[in-house]
Amino acid sequence: MTTPPVGIHDLSFATTHYALDHALLADRLGVDPNKFYLGIGQETMSVAAADEDIVTIAAAAAQPIIDRHGVDHIRTVLLATESGVDQSKSAGLYLHPLIGLPNTARVVELKQACYGGTAGLQFAAGLIARDPSQRVLVIATDIAKYELDTPGEPTQGAAAVAMLVSANPAILRLEPHSGLYSADIMDFWRPNYRTAALVDGKTSVNAYQKATQEAWTDYRRHGGRDLGEFAAFCYHQPFTRMAFKAHRHLLESQGFTADTAAIDAAIRHTTSYNRTVGNSYTASLYLGLVSLLDHADDLTDQPIAFISYGSGSVAEFFSGTLQPGYHDHLRTDANRSAVTTRVPLGYDRYRELHEARTPTDGRYHAIPEETTRPFRLAAISGHKRIYESR
Numbered sequence: 001m002t003t004p005p006v007g008i009h010d011l012s013f014a015t016t017h018y019a020l021d022h023a024l025l026a027d028r029l030g031v032d033p034n035k036f037y038l039g040i041g042q043e044t045m046s047v048a049a050a051d052e053d054i055v056t057i058a059a060a061a062a063q064p065i066i067d068r069h070g071v072d073h074i075r076t077v078l079l080a081t082e083s084g085v086d087q088s089k090s091a092g093l094y095l096h097p098l099i100g101l102p103n104t105a106r107v108v109e110l111k112q113a114c115y116g117g118t119a120g121l122q123f124a125a126g127l128i129a130r131d132p133s134q135r136v137l138v139i140a141t142d143i144a145k146y147e148l149d150t151p152g153e154p155t156q157g158a159a160a161v162a163m164l165v166s167a168n169p170a171i172l173r174l175e176p177h178s179g180l181y182s183a184d185i186m187d188f189w190r191p192n193y194r195t196a197a198l199v200d201g202k203t204s205v206n207a208y209q210k211a212t213q214e215a216w217t218d219y220r221r222h223g224g225r226d227l228g229e230f231a232a233f234c235y236h237q238p239f240t241r242m243a244f245k246a247h248r249h250l251l252e253s254q255g256f257t258a259d260t261a262a263i264d265a266a267i268r269h270t271t272s273y274n275r276t277v278g279n280s281y282t283a284s285l286y287l288g289l290v291s292l293l294d295h296a297d298d299l300t301d302q303p304i305a306f307i308s309y310g311s312g313s314v315a316e317f318f319s320g321t322l323q324p325g326y327h328d329h330l331r332t333d334a335n336r337s338a339v340t341t342r343v344p345l346g347y348d349r350y351r352e353l354h355e356a357r358t359p360t361d362g363r364y365h366a367i368p369e370e371t372t373r374p375f376r377l378a379a380i381s382g383h384k385r386i387y388e389s390r
């Protein structure tokens with residue numbers, strides 16, 4: 001029996017109500033804004049309103065997929081996040097009623113820092129190889145939060161990417177080769193009692209580059225393509241300049257010329273949305289893919305490289321090919337509008353939102369309406385999160 005190709009059949013992205021301009025942050029921190037624009041490659045960052053969280057943006061990303069394809073063949077929902085709202089219950093179950101997911105599905109949350117979305121995609125591919133009639137909804141959703149006035153602060157952000165994974169996909173066919181690298185490193189972590197991540201910034205940048213090279217070596221060892229074959233490289237982007245650094249490192253490690261033009265050609269179209277959304281942890285790599293598809297000329301039948309990195313750390317190098325007609329399935333207008341319709345956020349409100357804490361007394365707390373996006377967190381009552389859709 002031949003197995004049909006498996007991959008991404010539909011792809012949708014959502015982000016938050018607010019955007020904070022890096023010029024405001026540079027002014028308050030007393031640094032040259034070019035450190036952010038050029039040094040780390042970020043212009044604005046998405047910031048969640050008080051009534052938004054990873055569930056509301058995940059629902060907003062997934063809803064257009066459900067509207068287009070229905071839920072009939074969805075037997076599994078894999079939600080990847082490292083900004084979970086509950087230690088036990090999967091965030092996928094909180095969004096279950098919001099977007100009308102079927103009861104006849106397994107719903108699970110996955111975690112390994114920014115790598116979780118890739119775990120979801122690969123697990124989905126395995127399930128579909130076993131039964132090609134089934135579809136898997138994979139959602140990567142995160143709000144990246146560092147302490148105020150730290151080097152990590154300008155690399156915050158938020159987004160969700162939802163992917164419908166199926167046999168005979170309309171957008172991207174996953175290739176079977178995969179390169180893996182895992183190692184126990186304390187480069188970035190968030191103990192259960194903290195709302196903001198801890199990070200050793202320089203260690204994390206070096207760990208990311210080393211993991212990329214090791215995963216690439218493993219990819220080749222397992223029969224993957226030559227480096228020169230790829231039309232584009234989608235990297236995990238904690239800040240867009242990181243993709244540039246990692247690609248330069250990879251090219252140099254393999255004896256290729258790593259001039260700026262060559263690196264830009266490989267990654268340019270993948271960075272547009274991340275540059276304005278910021279780090280979206282699990283969603284970041286797939287936001288890079290959304291950006292590539294919305295900005296590049298026709299890539300039909302072209303191989304694309306994916307480099308997933310999650311601190312801690314796990315990395316994976318894998319590849320996929322764009323399917324004939326993929327253009328007809330993109331959501332370019334909606335994606336652009338998700339970015340351009342964000343409301344500019346003032347610095348004082350940004351700090352208030354950053355410092356706000358979830359009530360823990362179990363009483364009823366209504367959350368005033370702030371977001372204009374399709375889903376919101378309406379209240380917290382009896383330690384339960386109560387969501388509503390518009």
Ligand code: HMG
Nearest residue numbers: 032034035038039113114151152201204205208238310311
């Ligand atoms: P920093 O110490 O504030 O910045 O932190 P810097 O001093 O290293 O400067 C950054 C760059 O800006 C440098 O360029 C400067 O030269 C340049 P580089 O040497 O790197 O090429 N610069 C300027 N350029 C133009 N005009 C100027 C100017 N001034 C300086 N005026 C750091 C930077 C990334 C460490 C910090 O933002 C941080 O800690 N970020 C959080 C950690 C992070 O994002 N790590 C990335 C790899 S780990 C990862 O990706 C996983 C993660 O997503 C989490 C997960 O997996 O869940 C984070």
